[in-house]
Amino acid sequence: GENVEQHPSTLSVQEGDSAVIKCTYSDSASNYFPWYKQELGKRPQLIIDIRSNVGEKKDQRIAVTLNKTAKHFSLHITETQPEDSAVYFCAAKPQAGANNLFFGTGTRLTVIP
Amino acid sequence: DTAVSQTPKYLVTQMGNDKSIKCEQNLGHDTMYWYKQDSKKFLKIMFSYNNKELIINETVPNRFSPKSPDKAHLNLHINSLELGDSAVYFCASSSHYGYTFGSGTRLTVV
Numbered sequence: 776g777e778n779v780e781q782h783p784s785t786l787s788v789q790e791g792d793s794a795v796i797k798c799t800y801s802d803s804a805s806n807y808f809p810w811y812k813q814e815l816g817k818r819p820q821l822i823i824d825i826r827s828n829v830g831e832k833k834d835q836r837i838a839v840t841l842n843k844t845a846k847h848f849s850l851h852i853t854e855t856q857p858e859d860s861a862v863y864f865c866a867a868k869p870q871a872g873a874n875n876l877f878f879g880t881g882t883r884l885t886v887i888p
Numbered sequence: 889d890t891a892v893s894q895t896p897k898y899l900v901t902q903m904g905n906d907k908s909i910k911c912e913q914n915l916g917h918d919t920m921y922w923y924k925q926d927s928k929k930f931l932k933i934m935f936s937y938n939n940k941e942l943i944i945n946e947t948v949p950n951r952f953s954p955k956s957p958d959k960a961h962l963n964l965h966i967n968s969l970e971l972g973d974s975a976v977y978f979c980a981s982s983s984h985y986g987y988t989f990g991s992g993t994r995l996t997v998v
Contacts, residue, residue, distance in 0.1 A: 807985050818978065818989040819931070826985075862929055868985070875921070875943070876987060878931040 777802040777869050781879025788855050789887050796882045798865035799847040807868040808841060808848045809876070814861045822863075823850070855886045891915050894979050894990035901969055902998055909964045909993045911979030918983060920962035922954060925976040925992070934977075937962055969997045 778801040788794050800808075809824035825832045825839045825848065832839050836855075841848040852859055862883050866876040892913045901907050913920060922934040935954045936943045942954065951967045966973060974997045979990040 809986060813929075818991050819987075820989070821986050824986060864931060875933055875936050876982075877933070881929045881931070883929075 777805055777867050777877040779865060779867050779877050779879040781865050781882060783882060784880065785883045785885070787885045787887060790855060790857060792855055794850075794852045794855055794859070794884055794886075796850045796863055796865070796884070797847060798849070798867075798879050799845075800867040800877075801846070802867070802869045803843075803846060804870040805867040806870045808839070809866050809868075810837075810839060810850050811864045811866065811878075812861045813864065813881075819864060852884075855884075857886050857888050860884055860886045892979055892981055892988050892990040894977075894993050896993060897991065898994050898996075900996045900998060903969055903971060905969050906965070906967045907969060907995070908966070909977055909979075909995075911962050911964070911990055913960055913979075913981040913988070915981055915983075915988060917981035917988075918959070919981065920956070921980045921982070921987070922962065922964050923978045923980060923989075925978060927975070931978070934964075935962075966995075969995075971997050973997050 781798045806827040811819035812822045813819040823837050825841050836853045838851045862881045864881050865879040895910045919938040921936045923931050925931050934948045953965045955963045976992045976994050978992050980987045
């Protein structure tokens with residue numbers, strides 16, 4: 776099955792700086808890569824996603840890049856704010872079979888005011 | 889209206905008991921899931937289910953069983969609860985791509 780690795784496990788940045796979280800996946804047939812944000816005690820919520828036919832996608836301060844050849848994708852948050860502090864999960868969906876998402880191990884981002 | 893709702897939100901029970909967690913979605917999605925989030929925050933799929941197919945993660949003990957009375961519901965039954973079952977359990981649903989998660993059920997086995 777798909778195996779998703781995520782780094783770093785924890786990340787602290789000063790408010791206003793950028794944060795980058797990286798993920799790799801093993802199944803070259805995976806075609807959908809969402810990112811979820813989970814605030815303390817709450818459910819994971821989709822913040823941005825990218826499909827395999829696109830190399831980059833941006834939504835205000837958040838962007839995701841995908842390198843299919845290298846099988847890695849990254850989340851970029853610019854001008855970080857304290858409310859960005861949360862656990863972020865990347866995920867990958869294999870093309871075959873059910874719509875299962877395989878999640879990375881999560882990155883705890885702390886934005887220091 | 890909550891898109892994916894789970895009940896109960898908290899569940900404390902003794903070892904050896906049998907318990908159920910309910911999940912309902914009103915999004916019209918075809919597929920529903922159960923995920924387990926352990927103390928290290930790892931999200932691991934347990935089951936995925938649509939009207940035609942149940943896919944079980946082979947690492948899930950057979951004490952866990954999903955029950956789907958209809959397309960909008962996927963309940964999780966757990967028999968003979970063990971201490972290691974303590975975790976947050978998330979229900980989710982999807983159409984083709986993005987998931988919508990429920991608010992989670994924190995299960996504590998004592």
